[in-house]
Amino acid sequence: MADKYQNIGDGIYDHVGGPENVSKLIHCMTRVRMTIRDDSEVDIEGLKKVPGVLGVAQEDTLQVIVGPGVVNKVAQAMVDEVGVDLGEPFPDSAKKGTSYASGKSAVEAKAAEVHAAQKAKLKQTWWRAALKHISSIFIPLIPAFVGAGLISGIAGILANMQTAGDLGASWTTFITVLKVINGGLFTYLNIYVGINAAKEFKATPGLGGIIAGLIYLPGVIAPVTIPNIFTGSPLVAGSGGIIGVLFAVWVMSYVERLFHKYIPDSIDIIFVPFLTLLIVGCFTIFLVMPTAGWVSNSLVGSINWVLNVGGAFSGFMLGLFFLPMVMLGLHQILTPIHLEMIKSMGNTPLLPILAMAGAGQVGAAIALWIRCRKNKQLTGMIKGALPVGILGVGEPLIYGVSLPLGRPFITACVGGGIGGAVIGAIGGIGATSIGPSGMALIPLIDNGKWLGYVFGLLAAYAGGFLATYFFGVPKTAMLAHDANGNLIDDAIATESxxxxxxxxxxxxxxxxxxxxxxxxxxxxxxxxxxxxxxxxxxxxxxxxxxxxxxxxxxxxxxxxxxxxxxxxxxxxxxxxxxxxxxxxxxxxxxxxxxxxxxxxxxxxxxxxxxxxxxxxxxxxxxxxxxxxxxxxxxxxxxxxxxxxxxxxxxxxxxxxxxxxxxxxxxxxx
Missing domain, CATH: 2.70.70.10 (Glucose Permease (Domain IIA))
Structure with a gap:
C-alpha cells in the first residue's frame, strides 16, 4: 500500500503530464524542483489542489512546495518510481512504476553536484556563449577523431616497419586502405565542421557544408588561380581552415535569417539559398580565407615558437594552468587550434602537454587514498574515479574529489605542470588526433615518441602525488567518515x-x-x-x-x-x-x-x-x-x-x- 509521500508524488505526476514529461527532478529544503519537457501538459491549478501541496512556483524549473521534512521523502518517492537518482536524467520512456538501474557511482553524483555549482558561479558572457558553441560543434566529432586518429597511428607504425624491411610489399595495399579511411575524416573535415556549425547556429546544414567546402577551392585547377586580394599572390586551397569555417558559417547564419525575414514565402526556397551562397561564398573566398589563413598560420607559428624557445618552462606553465582554463570554459577554444596544427604539421604538440593536467589529478588522488584511509566515502569515490582518470577522463576526479577539498586541486595542478615540463623538455612529442588523454593517448603519439609521453605521465603522477601527500591533504579529509560521509572519528576537533x-x-x-x-x-x-x-x-x-x-x-x-x-x-x-x-x-x-x-x-x-x-x-x-x-x-x-x-x-x-x-x-x- 502506498504511503502518503508516494501519494503526494503520484498526485504531482498526475498534473505535470506524468514522469514521461519530466526530464530531471531535485529538491531543496521546501520544494520539489522539476525540469519539464512540455509546459503545455502541466495543470497548475490542479497541482495546487493535490493534498500535501502548499503552493506552486514557476521559474526555470517547476517548483512544487510541500514543506521541510516532507520534501525529501516526496522527491525520493518520485524518483524511486522511475528508477533514477535525484538529479539524474529521466529516461525518455519513463513511466510510474518502471524501474531503471541508475548505475551511477557516488563520485559521479558528487562530481555533477560540484560541477553544477562551479558552472553556476560563472557569469554568462558573450565569449562563454561562443565557447559553448565551439564545444557543441566539435563534441559530436570526437569519436571520429579518436577512431581516425588510431587508424592513422596504426598506418604510420606499419609504414615505418615496411620501410625498415620488417614488412613486405604485400602490406602496401592494407596500409593505403588505412590511410584512405583516415583521410575520410581529415581530408573533408572542413565540411563536417561546416554542417555542425550550421546546425549550432540555426542555419541550413547543407549550406554550411557548401560554404565550408569552398575553402578547398574546388574547381580551381592550375594554371587557373584566384588572387589573394591582400597580397596579390594566388590563394592557397585550405587557407583559413577550421577557424575560417567557423567564422564564415556564423556570418552565413545571419545572412540566411535576414533573407528568410524579407523574401516572400512563395519564392523563399529559390532565392534564399541562391543569394546566401552567392554573397557568403564571395565573402568567404575573398575576405575570410586570406584573413583566417593569416590568423591560423600566426597561431600555429606562435605556439611552436613558445614551445621551442620556452621548452620545459612553457610546458610547466601550460600543464599548470590548463585545469583552471577548463573550469572557466576557456579550453574549448583550443579545439580548432589543435586541428589547425594537425593540418599544417601532422600533429598537435599542445595536446600531450595539456594531457598532463589530468595525470596530476591521478597522482593527487593516489596520495589522498593513502593519507585518508579512514575516510570511507572519499576513498570509495577515488576507487570509482581512478580507473577512468588513468584512461584520460578527468572530470570525476576533478569535480568529485580534488576540487571539493580545495588544496588537492592546487597540488594536482602542480603535478600537471611537472609533467608538462618533462614533455616540453623532451620536445617534438605530438598527437595525430584529438580526443582522449592519459594512457589512452599513447597510440596517437606521432613519430614513435610515445616513450617520451609515458615519461611525462609518470612525472605528472609523481609530482601530483608528492605535492598532495606533503602539502595538499586537508586535516578534515583524514578524519574517519562512513560511506555516507558522516564523521565517526572520536578526534573531531569541532565537537568536544x-x-x-x-x-x-x-x-x-x-x-x-x-x-x-x-x-x-x-x-x-x-x-x-x-x-x-x-x-x-x-x-x-x-x-x-x-x-x-x-x-x-x-x-x-x-x-x-x-x-x-x-x-x-x-x-x-x-x-x-x-x-x-x-x-x-x-x-x-x-x-x-x-x-x-x-x-x-x-x-x-x-x-x-x-x-x-x-x-x-x-x-x-x-x-x-x-x-x-x-x-x-x-x-x-x-x-x-x-x-x-x-x-x-x-x-x-x-x-x-x-x-x-x-x-x-x-x-x-
Missing part, C-alpha cells in the same frame, strides 16, 4: 565530549508537542536590513505558504541561530537548515533564493543534526559575493513552519538589524 553529550535524539524532539501558551523570542540570524516577508521575491515565502516569519537582506556573512533549540536538519547543499525550539516551534532558515543550485559552495556550517544551539550563536557563514556573482538573491528568510501551534506573532518594521538582535515574539496556542 561535552558537545557530543548534548546531541539529542532528533526524532524524539520532532515528535514532541509544542508547549501550550509558551512564548518564544526570535532573533536575526544575519545582520542587514529587515524586510517584510510579503516582499520576498518568491511566492512560497511572500504568500506565507510555508508559514509566517521575517526576511533580512544581509550585509555580513556570519549566520547565527534564530532561537534556543536543537538543529533538526541541514541540507546537503547547505542553503537551509531547520531548528526546533524548546517551546515546540519549528523554524526554517533559508539562505538566499534558488541557492540550492550552487551546490553548497558559498556556505560553511559548524553544526550537525541533533546539536543544541543558543539564540544568537554563530553557526556558519555565507559568501555573499559568490551568491551575487552567480546571479542569485541573498535574502535570508526565517519561517515558522508549524503555524497550527501558533496563537499570534508580533509585528516588526523594516530597517537595519544586527545579527542576534530581537525581531519577533511568538506565543503558542
Amino acid at each position: 565530549k561535552e558537545e557530543r553529550a548534548t546531541t539529542a535524539d532528533v526524532d524524539q524532539i520532532m515528535t514532541a508537542a509544542p508547549i501550550p501558551g509558551a512564548n518564544t523570542g526570535l532573533v536575526a540570524p544575519v545582520a542587514g536590513s529587515l524586510v517584510q516577508i510579503t516582499e520576498v521575491k518568491d511566492d512560497a515565502f511572500s504568500q506565507k505558504m510555508l508559514g509566517d516569519g521575517f526576511a533580512i537582506e544581509p550585509t555580513m556573512e556570519a549566520i547565527a541561530a534564530p532561537a534556543d533549540g536543537t538543529i533538526i536538519s541541514l541540507t546537503n547543499t547547505k542553503h537551509a537548515f531547520t531548528l526546533k525550539t524548546g517551546t515546540g516551534l519549528e523554524l526554517l532558515v533559508h539562505l538566499g533564493l534558488d541557492t540550492v543550485e550552487l551546490g553548497g559552495v558559498p556556505f560553511s556550517f559548524d553544526i550537525q543534526p541533533g546539536q543544541q544551539v543558543i539564540s544568537g550563536q554563530q553557526i556558519g557563514t555565507m559568501d555573499l559575493q559568490q551568491i551575487k556573482d552567480a546571479g542569485k538573491d541573498t535574502t535570508v528568510i526565517t519561517v515558522i513552519t508549524n503555524m497550527d501551534a501558533v496563537a499570534n506573532v508580533t509585528e516588526y518594521y523594516n530597517g537595519p538589524v544586527d545579527v542576534g538582535a530581537p525581531v519577533l515574539q511568538v506565543r503558542n496556542k
Whole structure:
C-alpha cells in the first residue's frame, strides 16, 4: 500500500503530464524542483489542489512546495518510481512504476553536484556563449577523431616497419586502405565542421557544408588561380581552415535569417539559398580565407615558437594552468587550434602537454587514498574515479574529489605542470588526433615518441602525488567518515565530549508537542536590513505558504541561530537548515533564493543534526559575493513552519538589524 509521500508524488505526476514529461527532478529544503519537457501538459491549478501541496512556483524549473521534512521523502518517492537518482536524467520512456538501474557511482553524483555549482558561479558572457558553441560543434566529432586518429597511428607504425624491411610489399595495399579511411575524416573535415556549425547556429546544414567546402577551392585547377586580394599572390586551397569555417558559417547564419525575414514565402526556397551562397561564398573566398589563413598560420607559428624557445618552462606553465582554463570554459577554444596544427604539421604538440593536467589529478588522488584511509566515502569515490582518470577522463576526479577539498586541486595542478615540463623538455612529442588523454593517448603519439609521453605521465603522477601527500591533504579529509560521509572519528576537533553529550535524539524532539501558551523570542540570524516577508521575491515565502516569519537582506556573512533549540536538519547543499525550539516551534532558515543550485559552495556550517544551539550563536557563514556573482538573491528568510501551534506573532518594521538582535515574539496556542 502506498504511503502518503508516494501519494503526494503520484498526485504531482498526475498534473505535470506524468514522469514521461519530466526530464530531471531535485529538491531543496521546501520544494520539489522539476525540469519539464512540455509546459503545455502541466495543470497548475490542479497541482495546487493535490493534498500535501502548499503552493506552486514557476521559474526555470517547476517548483512544487510541500514543506521541510516532507520534501525529501516526496522527491525520493518520485524518483524511486522511475528508477533514477535525484538529479539524474529521466529516461525518455519513463513511466510510474518502471524501474531503471541508475548505475551511477557516488563520485559521479558528487562530481555533477560540484560541477553544477562551479558552472553556476560563472557569469554568462558573450565569449562563454561562443565557447559553448565551439564545444557543441566539435563534441559530436570526437569519436571520429579518436577512431581516425588510431587508424592513422596504426598506418604510420606499419609504414615505418615496411620501410625498415620488417614488412613486405604485400602490406602496401592494407596500409593505403588505412590511410584512405583516415583521410575520410581529415581530408573533408572542413565540411563536417561546416554542417555542425550550421546546425549550432540555426542555419541550413547543407549550406554550411557548401560554404565550408569552398575553402578547398574546388574547381580551381592550375594554371587557373584566384588572387589573394591582400597580397596579390594566388590563394592557397585550405587557407583559413577550421577557424575560417567557423567564422564564415556564423556570418552565413545571419545572412540566411535576414533573407528568410524579407523574401516572400512563395519564392523563399529559390532565392534564399541562391543569394546566401552567392554573397557568403564571395565573402568567404575573398575576405575570410586570406584573413583566417593569416590568423591560423600566426597561431600555429606562435605556439611552436613558445614551445621551442620556452621548452620545459612553457610546458610547466601550460600543464599548470590548463585545469583552471577548463573550469572557466576557456579550453574549448583550443579545439580548432589543435586541428589547425594537425593540418599544417601532422600533429598537435599542445595536446600531450595539456594531457598532463589530468595525470596530476591521478597522482593527487593516489596520495589522498593513502593519507585518508579512514575516510570511507572519499576513498570509495577515488576507487570509482581512478580507473577512468588513468584512461584520460578527468572530470570525476576533478569535480568529485580534488576540487571539493580545495588544496588537492592546487597540488594536482602542480603535478600537471611537472609533467608538462618533462614533455616540453623532451620536445617534438605530438598527437595525430584529438580526443582522449592519459594512457589512452599513447597510440596517437606521432613519430614513435610515445616513450617520451609515458615519461611525462609518470612525472605528472609523481609530482601530483608528492605535492598532495606533503602539502595538499586537508586535516578534515583524514578524519574517519562512513560511506555516507558522516564523521565517526572520536578526534573531531569541532565537537568536544561535552558537545557530543548534548546531541539529542532528533526524532524524539520532532515528535514532541509544542508547549501550550509558551512564548518564544526570535532573533536575526544575519545582520542587514529587515524586510517584510510579503516582499520576498518568491511566492512560497511572500504568500506565507510555508508559514509566517521575517526576511533580512544581509550585509555580513556570519549566520547565527534564530532561537534556543536543537538543529533538526541541514541540507546537503547547505542553503537551509531547520531548528526546533524548546517551546515546540519549528523554524526554517533559508539562505538566499534558488541557492540550492550552487551546490553548497558559498556556505560553511559548524553544526550537525541533533546539536543544541543558543539564540544568537554563530553557526556558519555565507559568501555573499559568490551568491551575487552567480546571479542569485541573498535574502535570508526565517519561517515558522508549524503555524497550527501558533496563537499570534508580533509585528516588526523594516530597517537595519544586527545579527542576534530581537525581531519577533511568538506565543503558542
